[in-house]
Amino acid sequence: MSVFGQSVMRLEDAPLLRGEGAFAADIDFPRQIHMRVVRAEMAHARLVSVDVTPALDLPGVIAAWSAADVAEVPPIPFRATKVRGLEPYCQPILAQGRVRYVGEPVAVIFAEDAAVAEDAADLVLVELEELPALLDAAAEPTDFDATRNTEPTIVRKSYGELDAAFRDAHVVVALDLAIGRHSGVPMETRGAIARYDAAQDVLELHGTAKKQHWNRDEIARLLGRAPSSVHLFEGHVGGGFGVRGELYPEDLLVCLAALRLRRPVKWIEDRREHLVATNHSREQRHRIRAAVDAEGRILAIDNVFFHDQGAYIRTHGARVADMSAGLLLGPYRVPAYRATGHFRLTNKTPAATYRSPGRFEGSFVRERLMDAIAARCGLDRVEVRRRNFVDVSEMPYARPLDALGTDVVLDSGDYALLLDKALARFGWDARVADVARRRAAGESVGLGLGVFVEKSGLGPSDGVRMTVDATGAVELVTGAASVGQGVETALAQIAAAALGVDYRRVRVVRGRTDRIEFGSGAHASRVTVMSGSATHQAGLALAALAKQTAAALLQTPEDALEIVDGVVRRVDTPEGASVTLGEVARALAPGTKLSRDRATPGLTVESWFHSDHMAYPYGVHLAQVALDRGTGQVKVEHYLVGYDVGRAVNPMLVEGQIAGGFAQGLGGALYEEFRYDERGQPLSTTFADYLMPTIAEMPPLDILVTEDAPSPLNPIGVKGAGEGGTNAVGAAIASAVDDALGGRGQVTQLPIMPRDVLRFLAEGAA
Amino acid sequence: MSVFGQSVMRLEDAPLLRGEGAFAADIDFPRQIHMRVVRAEMAHARLVSVDVTPALDLPGVIAAWSAADVAEVPPIPFRATKVRGLEPYCQPILAQGRVRYVGEPVAVIFAEDAAVAEDAADLVLVELEELPALLDAAAEPTDFDATRNTEPTIVRKSYGELDAAFRDAHVVVALDLAIGRHSGVPMETRGAIARYDAAQDVLELHGTAKKQHWNRDEIARLLGRAPSSVHLFEGHVGGGFGVRGELYPEDLLVCLAALRLRRPVKWIEDRREHLVATNHSREQRHRIRAAVDAEGRILAIDNVFFHDQGAYIRTHGARVADMSAGLLLGPYRVPAYRATGHFRLTNKTPAATYRSPGRFEGSFVRERLMDAIAARCGLDRVEVRRRNFVDVSEMPYARPLDALGTDVVLDSGDYALLLDKALARFGWDARVADVARRRAAGESVGLGLGVFVEKSGLGPSDGVRMTVDATGAVELVTGAASVGQGVETALAQIAAAALGVDYRRVRVVRGRTDRIEFGSGAHASRVTVMSGSATHQAGLALAALAKQTAAALLQTPEDALEIVDGVVRRVDTPEGASVTLGEVARALAPGTKLSRDRATPGLTVESWFHSDHMAYPYGVHLAQVALDRGTGQVKVEHYLVGYDVGRAVNPMLVEGQIAGGFAQGLGGALYEEFRYDERGQPLSTTFADYLMPTIAEMPPLDILVTEDAPSPLNPIGVKGAGEGGTNAVGAAIASAVDDALGGRGQVTQLPIMPRDVLRFLAEGAA
Missing domain, CATH: 3.30.365.10 (Aldehyde oxidase/xanthine dehydrogenase, molybdopterin binding domain)
Known part of the structure; x- marks a missing residue:
């Protein structure tokens, strides 16, 4: 029997279980020195002066730099989509003239040990002149400074006769929906250890993750080296998820220091730094409208949204906005569509992708819309989805849209079949009856669903x-x-x-x-x-x-x-x-x-x-929740992820990906949020404030992996399995919470916090 | 103008000149431990017991092993020639049952630092029962022990009607010649730093040289690993020369320790160890006879020799003996030939190749023979060589011999032309006249020459x-x-x-x-x-x-x-x-x-x-020496190396190779010798006893690189340039010293020490 498709044990596990993993902090080189970053303490301010001299006086400090010392290094670039015009908004490796978010690197210290470097960082004198912090991406655009506007671009995609569809619609459903700012928070924070091998004229960067070759090319370009003279090495870092492994100022700084100081340079991010310096994600507001006919069939969708990019463009450029525009429609047949994505800068930590980027957001928005259509049309929530599915007979289904620079052609899929299988496995009908009984007994319980198409490959x-x-x-x-x-x-x-x-x-x-x-x-x-x-x-x-x-x-x-x-x-x-x-x-x-x-x-x-096209796996999330009417807490009582991956190379690994992805989705749905005060000071800089779900929050999770639609685009029929566990968690839980609240459509933003639930309950009682 | 053939600057030099070279001792890994080898102090003894317990008691000692602890590791193998039957004589990584040379590894210590390891090594109790030391390779073979003989094999090569030639000869010239035991002594001793990367299941060995891939394959085999899971890395170690970069017990020991102890293990050889533990070379005695016709033309050569291999076979197997047999004839046409190489073991450090292996020895023997033929036939020493040269018109010239497993086919060459050019450049005729004048004035001065064919590629x-x-x-x-x-x-x-x-x-x-x-x-x-x-x-x-x-x-x-x-x-x-x-x-x-x-x-x-055949560069060495009649010291007054390399990629590098090679040849001709006392105790264990030539001993050296005979065997016409500087130094200096002594043929062994010269002078005066 072929090992393809078998749930064999992971090759990765033996060293990890023996404690022989090589995480970034484990990587050391003889003679290494340690870097510490001095970070901006205001969200928006004129940078009047940076004086590193007091730090240099501390014994053990080897060097200290501010922007003037690294002026030759260009800002960090991004991987382009078709969105243009973002270059002026890229981040310099040390702040120049202005600081734009709390946590922005302003200076760096290099010292014999990490503690000395940290002490020295406190001695650097940074003079700032505070400016008003811009924090609302949905506010009118304004000039950031003389040369820059808070709206670098608008992402537009459209097809079909939108205006006619809205004119002819039986009903128009309009929602204002928001997804909160959260992101990937890996077990190990970022780390970067650079070493220059003068004998071979090779610059090495260790502790890297996720995108070694692209980072190699860009590090080489930014430092004026041949890419073949730069080598990146990955250990057991793990935890990509859009945040770790991207190219950040710190990566360039350790490389530059290794070249200049001729000693290995190590930098390990602390948790507080991680929460303000590493990519945030997700924060987006959608004003969405659907034109619907009398049978609940969608005629058109108009998707206006505001993407909060934070203070700079990072390596993902406008990819989240691009995918939020290009992939929002999911499994549904939509004759006309228009996306208008306002890509906006604010004085927050820069944002990028996070597992299922643009789709977690889009699925929340789309599935909230489907629930609203069902409610408006008096249809069952499941039935309204069935009516709008692209049918298996229509595959491959070309949508006149693009995403990540490729034409969106759904390669294969039987969405209705998976929905049927998932509902049956979940016992949806029985649960509907059970929920009705419990409600009658005074409980606030509900069921929710989210159907989605992922992209992969x-x-x-x-x-x-x-x-x-x-x-x-x-x-x-x-x-x-x-x-x-x-x-x-x-x-x-x-x-x-x-x-x-x-x-x-x-x-x-x-x-x-x-x-x-x-x-x-x-x-x-x-x-x-x-x-x-x-x-x-x-x-x-x-x-x-x-x-x-x-x-x-x-x-x-x-x-x-x-x-x-x-x-x-x-x-x-x-x-x-x-x-x-x-x-x-x-x-x-x-x-x-x-x-x-x-x-x-x-x-x-x-x-x-x-391959010129992506492969599109698809899934169904089903949730049952109960609300604590006293505390407002949402308890997920049962959850099912149904996901068709074409073919599963190792079903156990697919299930592992789904379970882990679900936990991350759960965080975004109910717990995790980067919050700021009115001056742009981050309020979520510890795990006491930024709430990650733990095993205690994990509900009973049922995973249904199907292989009904192998991809015709590759010889092994596979589709990616990495993001389906995350994609519709926000959608399904919002649907379920809303259902528990009586199906009024009160849930319009994520995360759904206890205070929100208490407010909704109060509104419902009013 | 193409850069091929230009004496451009070396790319290697920049890091070396800046002090950024990475020599073995410079290589460190975090958490590394240090290895020290406990070595045999008798040349031949029964190994009664090894007790490492006292060493283990020393704080900082992590492990200590004797043979029983490494019993699963087979002896170190060799690269085969056509010589068979050597396997039983390979060296175990720690001595088993018997010690066979002073310096043989008997036990190893691993400790937190090198000093502790060295102290601990002194605490190991090694009980030995001394046996007679066998030190003369020309003595009758005997049983080494029950299963082994001191003559593992006899290397035989021959062609032509030898007996008839000797029967019909005008004269038979017979000589008994010996080349002393010396070897490559690089600036940096050996070093080996092993590291096991459990995360990747990769064993790394750093500080390696010369033969990384062969060593990788053998380390993998000996340790039972896949070769693709073993990686060897070379720094700036340099100094191959047949000794460094070969596979030794210490290499296996650090690898085994890295695998077992899960920490990097570093071993750096000290100089005393190097002089007794690292490959020796050259010690060979030839009883050679030539059948010559009345015109001084060679009819046949009978080459009986005794190769002193020391105590074990090492990685070169019988290659020196193989080449001493197969390549002895050099540039001369020899109608019949027989080589009988007695490959003998003694209780000395094991031997292997050293720059120009088998040819330094063979050229000394052959060119001494040519001088003797000239003397016996009353011919000029230059003329007798000219008469016997293979002519350019005969190229390619197939000799019915093999060496290193390939048929000996001289690919191209104009030996007479190079000899003419070299003599002219050296001013041979003028010097002959000058020498005659100085002799008449009482000086002991002389001229010598050696003509040779190298092999390469x-x-x-x-x-x-x-x-x-x-x-x-x-x-x-x-x-x-x-x-x-x-x-x-x-x-x-x-x-x-x-x-x-x-x-x-x-x-x-x-x-x-x-x-x-x-x-x-x-x-x-x-x-x-x-x-x-x-x-x-x-x-x-x-x-x-x-x-x-x-x-x-x-x-x-x-x-x-x-x-x-x-x-x-x-x-x-x-x-x-x-x-x-x-x-x-x-x-x-x-x-x-x-x-x-x-x-x-x-x-x-x-x-x-x-390529199935080697390319054969060729050369001429010319020497002028003066003998100090008071001290017996030989002063080389002028020296020329003429060498045809087919095409020189970088003439400066060729000249550098020749100059360095000459210095090594000079050591073997006049200074360097590993000597032993009658119990097999080494007498040359410091640089006070083992005399390396310094810049003070270097004569004015003239180098003539010619490109008259590009090799037809490769697209760029090149032949190797590495060994021509060494090849005939012994031959030419012996010829010159002998000439200075009056041309009596007194010089029959290398090195020519002052005590020998004084004896020759005394004999001449007698």
């Missing part, structure tokens, strides 16, 4: 190099990264299945730019689709080469051979003459006769997979 | 990967190693010339097994020939790919394009439209249209060069 290209050594061990070198999702295991399974070996004999080398020239890291739920497909191809090519070579060694026709558990043998006489893959590799070593018949020796191939 | 295969990045920087990844010879510069020049870029834009990555699967390191004067040819091919292939891509970008036929200084431009309108190589690379990045037309993206190629 962003192209255009991904490649791997796969090699069998003389002992039959397989090395798979990929430009993908490990963010904890089990990439080593999944790729090893794909490789093993294609080649015919035990997956435990496949060592996956990832997140190292010195081992492979190109790579795309881990983001956009793309690794299993793109790197996985390249791995599958490589495995097949390697199997073909192994059989071709073994055919010569065994004097047997190639097509009479099969590879089973690392042994090439005859299909018809499996107990007969055979060679191991290690023996085949040795027969292809440099200098052998067989190797000379080929351009290059070795049992090795490099294979590339290309 | 051992195959079978070598490959490089060459990549241009988005800034036009070139990375050349090679499995070759840097032993100080300037490989980075030479390969960069070859790459730059073939591609059309500045050689300073080529960064050569070498000596790292994680960057390229296969490699041959640096030995056998093979790098420029084999890796250089692969580089040349890669550069041409990359140029072709760049032109093909640029042709599409510029809409110009490929053959109208040239690449000059990194720019692809039209030959006919160089000032017109053009693209840089960096732009070409960007056009081939993953996802681009042009990249998708190819199997793999990137401006990158891997190219392999194959």
Whole structure:
């Protein structure tokens, strides 16, 4: 039985369980020095002066810099979408002339140890002249300063006859909805350890995550080096989620210091820093309207929204706004659509993507809208969704929109089927009856749902190099990264299945730019689709080469051979003459006769997979909640995530991704929010204020992974599994809470805090 | 003008001159522990017991092992020649049952710091029962112990009608000649720093040199690991020369300790250890006879020799004996030949190759023989060589012999021409006259010569990967190693010339097994020939790919394009439209249209060069010496090395190799010798006893590099330049000293020490 599709154990776990993981803080180099960042303490102020001299006087301090010392380094760039005009809003590595959010790097200290660096940072004299803080992205745009406006761009996408649809609509449903500011908060904060190897003229950056190759190229460009002289290394950092592994001022600062000071430079972010300095996400307000016919069928949607980017553009550019515009429609057939995304700057921490970016937001907005349509049309909430689904017969379904620079073509899917399966598994009908009984008994309980389409497998290209050594061990070198999702295991399974070996004999080398020239890291739920497909191809090519070579060694026709558990043998006489893959590799070593018949020796191939379109997995979230009428607390009593991933390489890993993703969605739905006071001072700078869900908050979670719609876009039929657990948590819980409140449509923003519930209950009672 | 052939500056020098070199002792890892080896203090003894407990009691000691603790590790293997039967004589990593030379590892200590480890080593109780030491390799073979004989094998090679030739000879010249035990003594002793990366399951060994890939494979095999999970890294260690970079017990011990103790383990050899533990070389005695006709033409040579291997076989197996047999004949036409090499074990430090192995010895023997033939036949020493040269018209000249597993086919060469050029440059005739005048005035002065053929470019295969990045920087990844010879510069020049870029834009990555699967390191004067040819091919292939891509970008036929200084431009309108190589690379990045037309993206190629035969450079050494009749000291007054390398990639580097090689030859000719007392105690364990030549001993050295005979075996015509400076120093100086003594043939062994000269002078006066 092929290991593809089996819930085998994770290859990643052994070192982690033995305490041999290599997290950023574990990485040390002899002679290393420590960096500490001096950060702005006002949200918006003129930067009158920075005096580092008092810090330099502290014994153990090696250097201290402010903006003037790093003036040659350009601001940090972003990965472009089709949105233009953002360049002037990128962040310099140290604040120049003005500070724009609390936490902005203003100066840096380099010292012999971390404690001295921290003490020295307190001695730096930063003179600020406070300016009014701009905090509301939905307020009218204004000039940030002479050259910059708080609305750098408006993201517009549209198709169809919108005005006509609204004119002809049976009803128009309009909502004003908001998603709160929250973000990925990984177990380990960011860290960056740079080292310059003068002997080789190579700059190394350790503790990196997620996007090594892109970061390598940009670090090289910003520091004026050849990219082949910069190497990034990933350990066990994990926790990408849109925040960790992006390129930040601190990454450049440690690199620059390693080059200038000729000593390794280590920086480890503390938690307070993390909560103000690392990318925030999600904060968006949508004024959305739907034109609907008499049967509850959508005729058009007009999606006006305000994206709160914070103080600067970061590496994601306008991707969240782009996807909020391009992917909002989800599984529904919408004849006309217009998105107007106001991309706005405020004096808050800069924002970027967070797991299921633009879709967590969009699903909340869209599914609130579907509930509202159901209510307005007097339809069942499930039925209104069924009526609007794109049908399986319409697949592939091209929507005249784009997202992340690709045309949106839903590749495959049977949304109605998954909804049916999910409702049946959840026992929806029985729960409806049960909820009705409990309500009658005075409880505030409710059911909610969210249906969604995810996106995954962003192209255009991904490649791997796969090699069998003389002992039959397989090395798979990929430009993908490990963010904890089990990439080593999944790729090893794909490789093993294609080649015919035990997956435990496949060592996956990832997140190292010195081992492979190109790579795309881990983001956009793309690794299993793109790197996985390249791995599958490589495995097949390697199997073909192994059989071709073994055919010569065994004097047997190639097509009479099969590879089973690392042994090439005859299909018809499996107990007969055979060679191991290690023996085949040795027969292809440099200098052998067989190797000379080929351009290059070795049992090795490099294979590339290309794709112009994303693959679209889809899902259903179902929630049952009970409200505590005394405290306003929302208790999630039961939850189901139904998700179709095309094909699951390792169902256990998919379930793990979904469970973890759900927890993150739950945080955004009920607990996590970065709040600011009226002067822009952050109020969520500890875990006492920024509330992460713990195991105590996790409800009974049922996960239904289906494989009804393999993607036609790749040879293994997979779709990304990384974001479906997060996507509709806000939508489904809002739906359920609203249902528990009587279905009045009171829930219009996330997170739904106890104070909100108490207010809603009071409104309902009024 | 092509950079190929120019004496451009070395790329290696900048970090070295700035003090940023990374020598083995400079390599540190956090949490590292230090290893100290407990060594045998008797040359031959039964190992009754080893008790490490007292060492373990010392605070800071982490572990201590004797043979029983490492019993699962097989003895260290060797690189085979056609000589068989040596396996039982390989060295275990810790002595088992018997110690066989002073310095043999008996136990190891691991401790928190190096001083503690050294103190602890003194506490280990080693009980020995002394046995007679066997020290004369020319003595009759005997049983070493029950299973082993002191003569593991006899190396035999022959062709032609030897007996008939000797029967028919006009004269038979017979000599008994000996070459002293000396070896490569690099500036930095050996060092090995092992680290186990549990997160990746990768074992790293740092501080390696010369043969990383072979050592990787053997370390993996001996420790039961997949070779792809073992990575070796080379820094600035340099100093291969047959000794450093070979695989020794200490390398295995640090690796094993890193795996077991889960901490980095560092070992740095001290000088005393180096002189008893690291490979010795050269000690060989030849009883050689030549059958000569009346015109001084050689009819046959019978070469019986005794090779003193020391106590164990090391990684070179019987290569020195193999080459002493197969390559002795040098530039001369010899109709019949027989070599009988008694490969003998003694209770001395094990031996291996040293720069120009088997040829330094063979040239001394052969050229002493030529001088003797000249004397016996009453011919001029130069004339007798001319008469016996293989003529240029006979090239390629196949000799029915093999060496290093390849058939000996002299690929090209005009020996007479080089001899003429060298004599002219040296002013031989004038010096003959001058010497005669000075002798008449009572001085003991003399002239000597040695003519030789070197070998180089051992195959079978070598490959490089060459990549241009988005800034036009070139990375050349090679499995070759840097032993100080300037490989980075030479390969960069070859790459730059073939591609059309500045050689300073080529960064050569070498000596790292994680960057390229296969490699041959640096030995056998093979790098420029084999890796250089692969580089040349890669550069041409990359140029072709760049032109093909640029042709599409510029809409110009490929053959109208040239690449000059990194720019692809039209030959006919160089000032017109053009693209840089960096732009070409960007056009081939993953996802681009042009990249998708190819199997793999990137401006990158891997190219392999194959060769079944060695290339044979050749040379002439000319020496003028004066003897101090009071002290017996030999003063080399003038020296010339003439060497034809086919083509010189960088003449300055060739000259540097020759000058350095000459100094090493000078040591073996006049100063360096590992001596033992009658119980096998080494007498040369400090630089006060083992005399290395210094700058004060270096004579005026004239170097004549010629390029008259490019090799037809490779596309760039090169032959190795590494060993010609060493090859005939012993031969030429012996010839000159003998001449100064009156040409009696008294000089029959190396080194020629002052006490020998005084004895010869006394004999001459008697």
